[in-house]
Amino acid sequence: MAGVTSPLVGGLGDRLGVGGLDYDVPARANRLDFMLGALTLAALVVLALSGVVLAQFYDPTPLGAYASVRYMLEKSAIAALASGVHVWAASAALVFVILHLAAVFWRRGFRNPREGLWWSGVVLLALLFGLAFTGTVLLGDQGAVEALAHATAGAKLAGPLGAPLRADFTPSTALLSRLYALHVSALPLALIALLALHLWLIRHLGVSATGSERAPFASHLRRIGAVSLLLVGIVVAAALVWPPELLAAGQEGFEVTKPMWPFLWIYAAENLFGMTGMLIAPGLLFGFLALVPVSDRRDGLASRVTRVVGTVLFVLMIVAIAYAALAPGQSHLGMDMGG
Amino acid sequence: MRSHILNSGLGSARRRVTRTAMLAVVLVGASAMPARAHDKGTLRLASRTFAAGDSIPVTGAKFSPRDEVTLVLVGASGRHALVDVRTDSVGAFRRVVLVPSTLTSGRYRLIAEALDGDEAAALDVVVEANVPGGAPPPHKPINHAMPGMEHGEMSMPMPTAAPVSLARARSASVTSAAVLLILACFAAGTALLRSSRHQQRESH
Numbered sequence: 146m147a148g149v150t151s152p153l154v155g156g157l158g159d160r161l162g163v164g165g166l167d168y169d170v171p172a173r174a175n176r177l178d179f180m181l182g183a184l185t186l187a188a189l190v191v192l193a194l195s196g197v198v199l200a201q202f203y204d205p206t207p208l209g210a211y212a213s214v215r216y217m218l219e220k221s222a223i224a225a226l227a228s229g230v231h232v233w234a235a236s237a238a239l240v241f242v243i244l245h246l247a248a249v250f251w252r253r254g255f256r257n258p259r260e261g262l263w264w265s266g267v268v269l270l271a272l273l274f275g276l277a278f279t280g281t282v283l284l285g286d287q288g289a290v291e292a293l294a295h296a297t298a299g300a301k302l303a304g305p306l307g308a309p310l311r312a313d314f315t316p317s318t319a320l321l322s323r324l325y326a327l328h329v330s331a332l333p334l335a336l337i338a339l340l341a342l343h344l345w346l347i348r349h350l351g352v353s354a355t356g357s358e359r360a361p362f363a364s365h366l367r368r369i370g371a372v373s374l375l376l377v378g379i380v381v382a383a384a385l386v387w388p389p390e391l392l393a394a395g396q397e398g399f400e401v402t403k404p405m406w407p408f409l410w411i412y413a414a415e416n417l418f419g420m421t422g423m424l425i426a427p428g429l430l431f432g433f434l435a436l437v438p439v440s441d442r443r444d445g446l447a448s449r450v451t452r453v454v455g456t457v458l459f460v461l462m463i464v465a466i467a468y469a470a471l472a473p474g475q476s477h478l479g480m481d482m483g484g
Numbered sequence: 485m486r487s488h489i490l491n492s493g494l495g496s497a498r499r500r501v502t503r504t505a506m507l508a509v510v511l512v513g514a515s516a517m518p519a520r521a522h523d524k525g526t527l528r529l530a531s532r533t534f535a536a537g538d539s540i541p542v543t544g545a546k547f548s549p550r551d552e553v554t555l556v557l558v559g560a561s562g563r564h565a566l567v568d569v570r571t572d573s574v575g576a577f578r579r580v581v582l583v584p585s586t587l588t589s590g591r592y593r594l595i596a597e598a599l600d601g602d603e604a605a606a607l608d609v610v611v612e613a614n615v616p617g618g619a620p621p622p623h624k625p626i627n628h629a630m631p632g633m634e635h636g637e638m639s640m641p642m643p644t645a646a647p648v649s650l651a652r653a654r655s656a657s658v659t660s661a662a663v664l665l666i667l668a669c670f671a672a673g674t675a676l677l678r679s680s681r682h683q684q685r686e687s688h
Contacts, residue, residue: 222655371676378669390647398580
């Protein structure tokens, strides 16, 4: 049997350039903290596949949206499962990308010559937040309407930069339809392009793990495949056990909900600083992340300060998420808070 | 005989001309009649009574898809245009409308005006006086029909952060397939993990 399959596999391998994967990586790269990026990628693949299923059922019009989401959850078992998988995979992707960023920051994997890797990762993080936001809005429920109201208010504060989030940017199309287009085309395309760059830079510059001990890349790839499959299993199981919730159809002019967990730190900033908080907090975080490779080029005071500031920001983000989750809801747009 | 044939031929030609002329008159008349460019819709309000300066959620349905209507309040004090709204692909909209704080109290008619000025939908409402500097009146309806609502008209429940109760779609085949997928992922993942360890040991 082996005699029959080997030439076939070998021939295919030659034609597909599989031999290019025959190289060594540091043995430390097989640790879980070096696989967080791969786990993010696995979650993104699950997101793309479940998203294709959801797109068959979704109606991207302002009022049709909610009805179609409700239809998925109540009338189609496969769409309901895909919806749960999509929601859990989105949370997994965000958890792993944040942990990946923290791990790379901690081991200073952004230093020369890996600045480009870091910056592409930071933009990927911003794109993932963009996908999470547009995905939230597409639900058309109360949380979605409020998320959109916050975003349009923030867009007004941002001036010309926020123009695409204004309802009158292209008057012939509803804002929700444009956000749907962003969610399923523009943002994924940008994500794929940046992922390709990110992966190419990893291949070109190598994994940032230290140590002289080496391991074949094939064993690393198998381990990545293994943890990715385990992740897929966990995500599907979570979707079965804890299916996604849906609020009532959104009504404008009210503020009664809190955002999805990845945005709670921004919500906390709005509690403290008002509407400008929603620009200050992300501006501060992404501004810092962009500066990290510049401020921490070699060991010294600047390097220590960068590490302290980064650690403080990370802890603050966790605390802010916990605070916003537990604190009573607040009105940031001066709207009715119900009850 | 020949003249009879000639006469009957002339007669049938005359009849054809007359029929054609009548058809033309009907067609011209039909084209001159104003075509209804939009559908009659329905408007829904949480409450038919509100105060000047209030923000009120207005829901519309059964209008022409992707059409524009203007919401107007018409009363003794005149005509007050509130907002232009655009219906979606199923001819519906939902919009929170600010009632001008300068409105005097009284009975008004909330009209959804089509682009041609036609009344596409209307509701009779009561506007209460605005209390200067006072707190805005609370929204009255919570999950029950308001007095004065027409038969079959529903109130809009006050939004909450609580999830709705869903009659979730279930299918034995989808659940079985999902469970199989989970088991396959765990089995394949564990096998890959073992083979990776084995390969790493061998390379040492």
